[in-house]
Amino acid sequence: MTVGHALATAATFLWLGMVLAISFIEAPLKFRAPGITIPLGLGIGRLVFRALNAVEVVWSIVLVVVVLLGDGWTRGAVIAGGVAIAALACQLIAVRPALTRRSDAALAAPDEISETRSRAHLWYVGLEAIKVVALVVAGASLLSA
Template sequence: MTASAAVATAACFLWLGMVIAISFVEAPLKFRAPGVTVPIGLGIGRLVFRALNAMEAGWAIAILVALVVGSWSGMAVPVAAGVAIAMLVVQLVAVRPMLTRRSDAVLAGHEGPRSRAHIVYVALEVVKVVALIWLGIALLA
């Protein structure tokens, strides 16, 4: 395995593990903990997801650099990486601002109608997880 492949593989699986742990384990469980109100859960979630997204951006950059400096046979690695990175970009640029506006309104006491942005974010997370699994398998093949 080349150094660029090793970096991409490590970044891929670290990124995958963080997304699964935070998005699919911590986030849903946080609101079930005793004493956690919606405002407290939203405050915690905003901090946690800000940190997760910063780490994700770092892993995406590491994978991108590894792809640029490495040589890859076939299209599986660049396509899978591209899908994962594209999902992250859409989440950060298009969906997170909507979620932030919604959480700002809830924290200010204005419930209003529920936002569908959360469902879109979760759907993008599922696509990103599938792409990262695909990328990890392609890197190890």
């Protein structure tokens, strides 16, 4: 295994672990904690997801650089990595702005916000699920290369 291949494998699984831990464990549990109000949970969530997305961009750049260097990627890993990066781009460009507008409204007038999840939130979760599957496939493909 080359250094680039090892770096891509590590970045893929670190990215996967961060998404699983934050999106599918921390985010839903945060609102079940005693004393956490919707405005407080939204404020925490905005900070956490901004940080997660920044790190995800770093991992995606690492993967793109390693692919461009042509170091140990299988066709399946390239496609799966591309799907994960595309899902992240959709989240950042199309979904996050809508979520930000909704959380801005909730923070400005917490008593007027609906308790139901927005469609943007459902899109974000769906894209997270796609990203998880893509990262698992990319990581498995890298390990088998």
